[in-house]
Amino acid sequence: MSTKKKIGIGVISLGWMGRLHARSYRTVSERFPELDAEARLVVAADPVEQARRTATQDLGFERARADYRELLADPEVEAVSICAPNYLHEEIALAAVEAGKPFWVEKPVGVSAEQARRVAHAATSAGLVTAVGFNYRHAPAIEYMRHLVRSGALGRITNVRVWFIADYNSSPLGPLTWRASRKRAGAGVVCDLMSHGADLAQYVVGRIASVTAITDTFITERPIPITTGIGHSGFEIGDEVGPVENEDYVGMLVRFDGGVVGTMESSRVSVGPRAEYVVEVYGTGGSARWNFERLNELQVCTTADAGPVHGYTRAMAGPDWGEWSRYQPAIGTSMGFDDLKSVEAAQFLRSVLTGEQRAPSAADAWCAAEVDEAVVASAADSGWHDVAHVDLPTTFDA
Ligand SMILES: NC(=O)c1ccc[n+]([C@@H]2O[C@H](COP(=O)([O-])OP(=O)(O)OC[C@H]3O[C@@H](n4cnc5c(N)ncnc54)[C@H](O)[C@@H]3O)[C@@H](O)[C@H]2O)c1
Known part of the structure; x- marks a missing residue:
């Protein structure tokens, strides 16, 4: 049995990016062994039932919920991915900040610079590390x-x-x-x-x-x-x-x-x-x-x-x-x-573990x-x- 530190992960939205975030977390333990950590896929959230089934049956999540607020309220979730369509990014990211959870959000953050500004300032004021899907x-x-x-x-x-x-x-x-x-x-x-x-x-x-x-x-x-x-x-x-x-x-x-x-x-x-x-x-x-x-x-x-x-x-x-x-x-x-x-998943988890923005x-x-x-x-x-x-x-x- 692994003695590595487990980091409880919640992934919000299980479309193209949400599935990819979930798969990516799984690679970190093997590719970046020096982190001495492994992601535990705790909860996925998506309003579409088929996506929730994929989350638990194929991606290895322990549970799935329709409402992302339940995911953010889950005490076993320590870090969050936000992979919803753009108009939901600000609302979900600010809710993650409110819940005290570091987050990895897809690009663009929100639908305007003002939304991106509010998210960046809220995370910084709360002292939370973040990651953004600038994968290239x-x-x-x-x-x-x-x-x-x-x-x-x-x-x-x-x-x-x-x-x-x-x-x-x-x-x-x-x-x-x-x-x-x-x-x-x-x-x-x-x-x-x-x-x-x-x-x-x-x-x-x-x-x-x-x-x-x-x-x-x-x-x-x-x-x-x-x-x-x-x-x-x-x-x-x-x-x-x-x-x-x-x-x-x-x-x-x-x-x-x-x-x-x-x-x-x-x-x-x-x-x-x-x-x-x-x-x-x-x-x-x-x-x-x-x-x-x-x-x-x-x-x-x-x-x-x-x-x-x-x-x-x-x-x-x-x-x-x-x-x-x-x-x-x-x-x-x-x-x-x-x-x-x-x-990117490794950089995010490294940031979560060290508190240093990577x-x-x-x-x-x-x-x-x-x-x-x-x-x-x-x-x-x-x-x-x-x-x-x-x-x-x-x-x-x-
Ligand atoms: N980094 C990249 O290269 C890259 C590539 C593609 C997409 N993206 C970004 O990722 C984000 C998602 O894109 P996608 O292609 O994965 O979209 P998608 O359409 O494949 O998936 C969107 C998912 O969001 C879910 N959803 C809708 N309403 C929701 C709600 N209220 N709560 C929770 N989930 C909800 C849908 O059910 C669906 O599963 C976008 O911001 C997009 O710009 C980034």
């Missing part, structure tokens, strides 16, 4: 890119290109889910995908200071689903259609603190790229490029390599990059998307939300907008 940070290649930038290996950073181009809603027959509702999602692709892009840019380069943006909605109505699905899949659609209330596309120019400039672009309806999430950083001494579709690779070119075969080196993840060696024991083998979440924090999410808010404002009036200052420490400033 944990790609070993991104960690290594950040190291290249911060160590000066690419010289003075001059410009950045970030694009998050997906096809998950490219079919006009794609269902009208909560993601297309202003009330339940907030902005569209700006909140959904570009919140990741804003966080990655800030994690690798630094805070974004101002933006100008255009947005558009290319598919303005969609069929209303007649059954629920998970994430973007599994919905059956009926004959009725409803309006898409938020944007499918955003294009932005950005300025960072310190003068770096850049372009950022995101779409949820592009035909071709499946999940082409790209970060490129250019400096006076070199550049580095990463694409999520090639998660384990980093392209690097520096002036030190100048010569007749000057060009990009395609490097593959290995022991010197991030947490790769915890997942793969042989060079050339690859980590996957779910592993990034496993790293994972992307609610303040980091507020920072990304202020970028999103400035983007939406700029798209409305075509001007440049300063990103409102976030007066809490972030993990990427460190």
Whole structure:
């Protein structure tokens, strides 16, 4: 029998992310043995009966409840995941703070910067650690890119290109889910995908200071689903259609603190790229490029390599990059998307155990939300907008 410390976990909402959080907690004991801890999946909460059945029968939860308030009131729950649609994040996170429970919440935190601000301040005032689902940070290649930038290996950073181009809603027959509702999602692709892009840019380069943006909605109505699905899949659609209330596309120019400039672009309806999430950083001494579709690779070119075969080196993840060696024991083998979440679960549990903020924090999410808010404002009036200052420490400033 294990002598490790058990941490009682509650997961709220058992859709795509809730199931992934649950699976990720289970990996921590083996992948991060030095924590000497293991997650105990105590309670799941979801109003959908089938989700509750999956929680107890397939994911290993001891019990399941329809109302998340019962989960938060459970004395055996010591840490909480919040994986509900965006409009519920603030309400649930503030209830978690009230219950004195540290939480790992999915991005974006809420449907506005104001909601993200309230959550970040409430957690900080209560002295609670948090985590936010900015999982792409944990790609070993991104960690290594950040190291290249911060160590000066690419010289003075001059410009950045970030694009998050997906096809998950490219079919006009794609269902009208909560993601297309202003009330339940907030902005569209700006909140959904570009919140990741804003966080990655800030994690690798630094805070974004101002933006100008255009947005558009290319598919303005969609069929209303007649059954629920998970994430973007599994919905059956009926004959009725409803309006898409938020944007499918955003294009932005950005300025960072310190003068770096850049372009950022995101779409949820592009035909071709499946999940082409790209970060490129250019400096006076070199550049580095990463694409999520090639998660384990980093392209690097520096002036030190100048010569007749000057060009990009395609490097593959290995022991010197991030947490790769915890997942793969042989060079050339690859980590996957779910592993990034496993790293996040470990960072969260480490924070819970030590009281030291390790994972992307609610303040980091507020920072990304202020970028999103400035983007939406700029798209409305075509001007440049300063990103409102976030007066809490972030993990990427460190
Ligand atoms: N980090 C990432 O890469 C990533 C990827 C996908 C989604 N997300 C985020 O995760 C969150 C959830 O997205 P998803 O794709 O898992 O959604 P989903 O639609 O698959 O699941 C949502 C779940 O919430 C449940 N729910 C609805 N009302 C509820 C309530 N009142 N109380 C408790 N549960 C309730 C639903 O029954 C469903 O099980 C969103 O904020 C989304 O932006 C993050």
